[in-house]
Amino acid sequence: MxxxxxxxxxxxxxxxxxxxxxxxxxxxxxxxxxxxxxxxxxxxxxxxxxxxxxxxxxxxxxxxxxxxxxxxxxxxxxxxxxxxxxxxxxxxxxxxxxxxxxxxxxxxxxxxxxxxxxxxxxxxxxxxxxxxxxxxxxxxxxxxxxxxxxxxxxxxxxxxxxxxxxxxxxxxxxxxxxxxxxxxxxxxxxxxxxxxxxxxxxxxxxxxxxxxxxxxxxxxxxxxxxxxxxxxxxxxxxxxxxxxxxxxxxxxxxxxxxxxxxxxxxxxxxxxxxxxxxxxxxxxxxxxxxxxxxKTVIPGRMEMVSQQPRVLVDGAHNAASVDAMMRAIGQHIPYDSMVVIFGCCADKDVNGMLERITSGADKVIFTKVDNIRSSDPNELAAKYIEQYGKMAQVALTLEDALAIANRAVTKEDLICITGSFYLVGEARKHFATISAAKQG
CATH class of the missing domain: 3.40.1190.10 (Mur-like, catalytic domain)
Structure with a gap:
């Protein structure tokens, strides 16, 4: 390595x-x-x-x-x-x-x-x-x-x-x-x-x-x-x-x-x-x-990594894939409201992804991706608020974003983590650690 x-x-x-x-x-x-x-x-x-x-x-x-x-x-x-x-x-x-x-x-x-x-x-x-x-x-x-x-x-x-x-x-x-x-x-x-x-x-x-x-x-x-x-x-x-x-x-x-x-x-x-x-x-x-x-199973695509709270991860990282993800959630997963935790790389079609997020998210928390190309979550939030007139929050780490999301959801709600494979990988690792601790 x-x-x-x-x-x-x-x-x-x-x-x-x-x-x-x-x-x-x-x-x-x-x-x-x-x-x-x-x-x-x-x-x-x-x-x-x-x-x-x-x-x-x-x-x-x-x-x-x-x-x-x-x-x-x-x-x-x-x-x-x-x-x-x-x-x-x-x-x-x-x-x-x-x-x-x-x-x-x-x-x-x-x-x-x-x-x-x-x-x-x-x-x-x-x-x-x-x-x-x-x-x-x-x-x-x-x-x-x-x-x-x-x-x-x-x-x-x-x-x-x-x-x-x-x-x-x-x-x-x-x-x-x-x-x-x-x-x-x-x-x-x-x-x-x-x-x-x-x-x-x-x-x-x-x-x-x-x-x-x-x-x-x-x-x-x-x-x-x-x-x-x-x-x-x-x-x-x-x-x-x-x-x-x-x-x-x-x-x-x-x-x-x-x-x-x-x-x-x-x-x-x-x-x-x-x-x-x-x-x-x-x-x-x-x-x-x-x-x-x-028998095909693909980690990180429409994957439910937690049931309490319900957390779904998807590696959608461009406008078209975020749009496809939102439609898939609407077809397959019942929920009352959805909190989206979003982080992406700066070289992506950020405006296109934000537009697709607003179609499904009731609340958005912007965070950083573990990559030098990560978009600044404060800039993402400012752009989102300016363009769509909706409130958004910022968390500098995934753990902080999940803490904010957990306070906002009930058992009928859904937390969706998306925008980057790097962020999804971090989320999968986080919930695997929690699961291992419970079993241990």
């Missing part, structure tokens, strides 16, 4: 210049070559997009694992333990293996110029681990963008683009069209690609780049027959069901294991990936896939 912390970590820098000097695939390829090109030793699925990447990857991995394949999963960021990013069949890489592989990479990195970054090294460690453990398929999530992302050295079986919206605009561009261009950078000639219905400007870009690279791009809901609906039953409560049909696959009225309309869309994309994998000669049983899907 000391070695990793000495490297450039763009997840924790206030200003990141998105250019080929900072994001350099030649640097990544040179590092992997010294490790024996592990990324060429397993088959993979590559997933980019603005929101829903982690959920989509988790569902793909769960369905493939249920089909008997040994599955690697590489995601970011982590909530509490860096090893969460590197998993095989749902198990994090062991501390011993993680330490051994970082130690293997360290002397290579120290001699290499330009020096690989923190994310480069974690990606290389993941790929080396997957190669060593002989995974049959790895589900790989991009970190930032796609075109220049460290993961974009793989030649996957299928590429997938989740919903595109405004995020990391300082790096990827001010419009969804510019952002889509960066995401489409993962398209590879001859590799099928799938996506969801997008903003029209984003869709035009994705289609243009796919055509220019000889990529067959299919859109769930247009080129792939896909629909979803919301329903409620006594057994399952409120939930979404989806239908997806292709010449090779037929999923009818399939219950989505994760809450929210956005997760129904992500689930459709995950099923579309499986359909395209079948076309690449990978044997997949739909019934086993459904069994795996039903």
């Amino acid at each position: 000391r070695f990793l912390s000495s490297l450039s970590d763009y997840e924790h820098l206030r200003i990141v210049r998105y250019n080929p000097q900072n994001f350099d695939l030649d640097r990544m390829r040179a590092l992997l070559k010294k490790l024996g090109n592990p990324h060429e030793q397993f088959r993979s699925i590559h997933v980019a997009g603005t929101k829903g990447k982690g959920s989509t990857c988790a569902m793909i991995a769960a369905m493939l694992q249920a089909n008997g394949y040994k599955i690697g999963l590489y995601t970011s960021p982590h909530l509490n333990d860096i090893r969460e990013r590197i998993q095989i069949d749902g198990e994090m890489i062991s501390q011993a293996d993680f330490a051994r592989l970082v130690k293997l990479v360290e002397p290579i990195v120290q001699k290499q110029k330009p020096t690989p970054t923190y994310f480069d090294v974690l990606t290389a460690v993941a790929f080396k681990y997957f190669a060593e453990q002989k995974v049959e398929l790895a589900v790989v999530e991009t970190g930032l963008g796609g075109r220049l992302d460290s993961t974009n050295v793989i030649k996957p079986e299928v590429t997938a683009i989740t919903s595109i919206s405004k995020d990391h605009m300082a790096q990827l561009g001010p419009t969804v069209a510019r952002i889509a261009e960066e995401k489409a950078g993962i398209f590879k000639t001859g590799v099928p690609a799938v996506t969801v219905q997008q903003d029209p400007d984003a869709e035009i870009v994705l289609k243009r780049i796919a055509e220019s690279r000889g990529v067959q791009l299919a859109i769930a809901g247009k080129d792939i027959e896909f629909s979803y609906r919301f329903e409620s039953s006594r057994l399952q409560g409120p939930h979404n069901r989806i239908c997806l049909s292709t010449p090779q696959s037929k999923f009818e009225h399939l219950a989505v294991p994760l809450l929210g309309e956005h997760q129904a869309i992500n689930c459709g994309l995950a099923l579309s990936v499986l359909d395209r994998l079948k076309g690449r000669g990978i044997a997949i049983s739909d019934s086993r896939a459904m069994e795996g899907l039903a």
Whole structure:
């Protein structure tokens, strides 16, 4: 961890210049070559997009694992333990293996110029681990963008683009069209690609780049027959069901294991990936896939971490994901009033997120995120009060924010902690400590 912390970590820098000097695939390829090109030793699925990447990857991995394949999963960021990013069949890489592989990479990195970054090294460690453990398929999530992302050295079986919206605009561009261009950078000639219905400007870009690279791009809901609906039953409560049909696959009225309309869309994309994998000669049983899907659990997304008081955490960190979260809460979780504890990074679409928060929150407490890029909670509160004429409070720590919230809620109310994965990770750790103390 000391070695990793000495490297450039763009997840924790206030200003990141998105250019080929900072994001350099030649640097990544040179590092992997010294490790024996592990990324060429397993088959993979590559997933980019603005929101829903982690959920989509988790569902793909769960369905493939249920089909008997040994599955690697590489995601970011982590909530509490860096090893969460590197998993095989749902198990994090062991501390011993993680330490051994970082130690293997360290002397290579120290001699290499330009020096690989923190994310480069974690990606290389993941790929080396997957190669060593002989995974049959790895589900790989991009970190930032796609075109220049460290993961974009793989030649996957299928590429997938989740919903595109405004995020990391300082790096990827001010419009969804510019952002889509960066995401489409993962398209590879001859590799099928799938996506969801997008903003029209984003869709035009994705289609243009796919055509220019000889990529067959299919859109769930247009080129792939896909629909979803919301329903409620006594057994399952409120939930979404989806239908997806292709010449090779037929999923009818399939219950989505994760809450929210956005997760129904992500689930459709995950099923579309499986359909395209079948076309690449990978044997997949739909019934086993459904069994795996039903078991999908994703920490930090619409996760209830406490019942007394009721506390929900969600890593929504841009306007579109906050909007999706608010709608999901409205559909799935009954409450009298909602207190939102909010903290975010300054490089986000802060105004967009504040606008979405005001639609659902009865009270807002602004706090700091444990990151150098954290927005000042006093500035957030001032902006919120000025723009929406609603009262807000400030707490400099999550513990203080929870103390204020606890005084304001009854057992029928809901506390929602959101705005950043860093804040959600801190909250999960806080409530895990409380739970352990009660059991101890």
